[in-house]
Amino acid sequence: GEDVEQSLFLSVREGDSSVINCTYTDSSSTYLYWYKQEPGAGLQLLTYIFSNMDMKQDQRLTVLLNKKDKHLSLRIADTQTGDSAIYFCADRRGGNKLTFGTGTQLKVEL
Amino acid sequence: GAGVSQSPSNKVTEKGKDVELRCDPISGHTALYWYRQRLGQGLEFLIYFQGNSAPDKSGLPSDRFSAERTGESVSTLTIQRTQQEDSAVYLCASSQNFGGQGDGYTFGSGTRLTVV
Numbered sequence: 026g027e028d029v030e031q032s033l034f035l036s037v038r039e040g041d042s043s044v045i046n047c048t049y050t051d052s053s054s055t056y057l058y059w060y061k062q063e064p065g066a067g068l069q070l071l072t073y074i075f076s077n078m079d080m081k082q083d084q085r086l087t088v089l090l091n092k093k094d095k096h097l098s099l100r101i102a103d104t105q106t107g108d109s110a111i112y113f114c115a116d117r118r119g120g121n122k123l124t125f126g127t128g129t130q131l132k133v134e135l
Numbered sequence: 136g137a138g139v140s141q142s143p144s145n146k147v148t149e150k151g152k153d154v155e156l157r158c159d160p161i162s163g164h165t166a167l168y169w170y171r172q173r174l175g176q177g178l179e180f181l182i183y184f185q186g187n188s189a190p191d192k193s194g195l196p197s198d199r200f201s202a203e204r205t206g207e208s209v210s211t212l213t214i215q216r217t218q219q220e221d222s223a224v225y226l227c228a229s230s231q232n233f234g235g236q237g238d239g240y241t242f243g244s245g246t247r248l249t250v251v
Contacts, residue, residue, distance in 0.1 A: 058239050067226055067242035113178065121166045121230060122191060123240060127177035
């Protein structure tokens with residue numbers, strides 16, 4: 026199959042860490058991506074990871090990839106209200122086309 | 136241009152009318168993509184252009200939907216005889232040929248289409 030799946034909703038308190046999970050099915054995925062969509066806006070690329078890596082860190086963002094289990098996660102440290110958005114994972118399997126997950130709505134509460 | 140530009144940003148149309156949505160990709164980006172996002176849902180792939188040819192248009196939902204692209208520039212998505220279920224945000228993205236890069240797509244802000 027070609028599915029990329031995510032849980033629909035995550036709620037965290039400001040200052041806590043958020044972990045958004047994603048599973049994919051295609052073992053030929055070469056790159057995996059995380060995008061952020063704020064209300065009324067398009068998608069903004071946050072970070073990506075090459076499939077031969079298992080971790081990538083970029084400031085408050087940490088991406089973990091378990092290729093054996095086809096599991097990708099995005100950890101946001103010290104989550105802020107400005108992090109409230111929908112987060113999409115996506116994978117690339119060769120060529121130019123990305124397949125997107127269903128999106129996870131992150132709500133940050135005070 | 137500096138980013139992907141879509142127009143109009145909002146469009147309200149009557150059921151049965153035709154609409155045309157426009158996307159200006161980033162200069163030099165050879166690949167262009169159209170997605171549809173219904174309220175509260177994920178991204179639905181519509182069509183992908185490489186230059187002005189469309190190697191993958193598997194996501195176009197019906198023959199009322201068509202798209203074209205002029206060279207490696209502007210693309211238009213046309214919906215004929217619009218129906219209420221066509222109401223959604225239509226997102227356009229562009230990218231260079233990826234090759235060994237992982238840069239991903241750059242998205243426009245979308246066109247919000249409402250069919251009344």
